[in-house]
Amino acid sequence: MITLSKIVENLQDRLFNSVVSNNLVYNTCWEDPRLDRKMLQLNKESNVVMLTSAGCNALDYLLDSPRHIHCVDVNPAQNYLLELKKALFTNGNYSLLWDFFGEGQKTGAEVVYQRNIRPLLPTAAQEYWDSHISYFTPSPTEPSFYYKGTSGKIALMVRNRIQRKGLYNNVLQLLNAQSTKEQAYYFFEIEPLLWNGFHKWLISRNATMSMLGVPAVQRKMIEQEYDGIFNFIRQSIQRVFTQLPIHDNYFWRVYLTGSYAPDCCPNYLSSQNFKYLQPRVDRIHTHTSSLIQFLKHHPDTYSHFILLDHQDWMADAKPDLLAEGWHHILNNSSPGTRILFRSASPSADFLPPFVKKHISFKEELSSKLHPQDRVGTYESTHLGIVQ
CATH class of the missing domain: 3.40.50.150 (Vaccinia Virus protein VP39)
Structure with a gap:
């Protein structure tokens, strides 16, 4: 006999599979x-x-x-994203790589793509980026590639919440703090204003977790350990921002600001690594x-x-x-x-x-x-x- 909980679980799995199979989910590694x-x-x-x-x-x-x-x-979209990064290395222009994936935006991205990047992509990746390269064209509502894709949409909602509350400058002070003590000061100043009933509800939704690439079985693990997704996320964020040095934490910086900084970015975006990686990117092979x-x-x-x-x-x-x-x-x-x-x-x-x-x-x-x-x-x- 199929129980109600099993029906709900099956629906959650179908939602998750639909999201992760047909969309760009992860715009940066986590x-x-x-x-x-x-x-x-x-x-x-x-x-x-x-x-x-x-x-x-x-x-x-x-x-x-x-x-x-x-x-x-x-998910082929994830492989197409890696192929785009490889093509930017093959192109040989570090500034273009930084614009696209350091700043997360490039004015005239479509033109640059057609002239400089598209010919370097495999056919399937070309077809994908022909209709998605606008992800890198900034707009007032979506200023960065890092607010595209399903996980990016959730990050954008958090960023908009921060801005509406007038907390963005406080966040920048937090990210630029020189000690964990200073970080904790700014974090605990921000935290009470960040969460409200809507955001607690949003984080607890299956659809939200699916957009972040978290399947039902993983949510169940978290809920059993932490008495709910919200408690887990809140504790995780608090630990990261108050106990670990934030100056090189590019993971959280990019979602809070929409871009990396030259001294706070993944190693592949560092200018000093570009010439080393460029001749080696063909050692990476993608398989859908x-x-x-x-x-x-x-x-x-x-x-x-x-x-x-x-x-x-x-x-x-x-x-x-x-x-x-x-x-x-x-x-x-x-x-x-x-x-x-x-x-x-x-x-x-x-x-x-x-x-x-x-x-x-x-x-x-x-x-x-x-x-x-x-x-x-x-x-x-x-x-x-x-x-």
């Missing part, structure tokens, strides 16, 4: 690569498989000069596919798997698919292969039992690094090494 690179220990022999997201972290990992990075995503299908069609021995928080998506709802995925990962690994993922759960107890028979989890290292995560929206980080 995992901290500074910690990743300490755990992954990439080198010139590394053969990496990772989930694409917005492609920022693939470019960051490229600084360690791995041999190949295979970026896999079922599930991870399982990718491994079926591209069997190999891979040195690294970066799974983001994708394990959560299958934890309760699709245990058979979760187990199948791990069988394929292990079949394409060798002793020493490193596997990294994050979770909304405080532990990785949801993994199939056979996984821990083949993988040693380095909880001491990951637990040491996890509190330094500048994003702050995951409950745990896990690094496993195949035995």
Whole structure:
């Protein structure tokens, strides 16, 4: 017998799948690569498989000069975004890269795209950006690319709330604070004015979480641990802004301001890294596919798997698919292969039992690094090494 709760869960899953399959969801990566690179220990022999997201972290990992990075995503829009970034490197004009992805806007973006970028894109990416390059054309209501896509729409709502409350200058003071003590002062001055009944309601909606790329099963994990999504988000934000140095936290800066700063941006946008990355971007290969299908069609021995928080998506709802995925990962690994993922759960107890028979989890290292995560929206980080 199908229960009401199961019907609701199925509807939530359908909404989530509709959002993440047909739209650009992530316009920037939401995992901290500074910690990743300490755990992954990439080198010139590394053969990496990772989930694409917005492609920022693939470019960051490229600084360690791995041999190949295979970026896999079922959502083609995420791969097209990475291909656009690769094309801007191939074009060779750092200023254009900074305009598009540092400032998040470019006056005359359509003309620049047609002349300088489009010829460098694969056909499918051309077709996508032919109708979406206006994302980079600023307007009074949507001044930045980082307010486009489904996650960007939520960020824009928060930014508009801040501006309507007259808090934007306070936010800039917070972002430019010179100490955690100063950060905490500005944060606690802002926080009581930021939240109201509407925003508490908005954050608690399934549609909002779907737009942010958070599936129902992951919401359930968070709600069980924190007695509601709102409490989790509020505590996460408070910790990030009062306990961790904010000066290089480009994750939150870009959503609060719509742009990065030269001294607060992802590594791929740093001018000093441009010439190093430019000749290496062809080591990044995009694949529009599930991870399982990718491994079926591209069997190999891979040195690294970066799974983001994708394990959560299958934890309760699709245990058979979760187990199948791990069988394929292990079949394409060798002793020493490193596997990294994050979770909304405080532990990785949801993994199939056979996984821990083949993988040693380095909880001491990951637990040491996890509190330094500048994003702050995951409950745990896990690094496993195949035995």
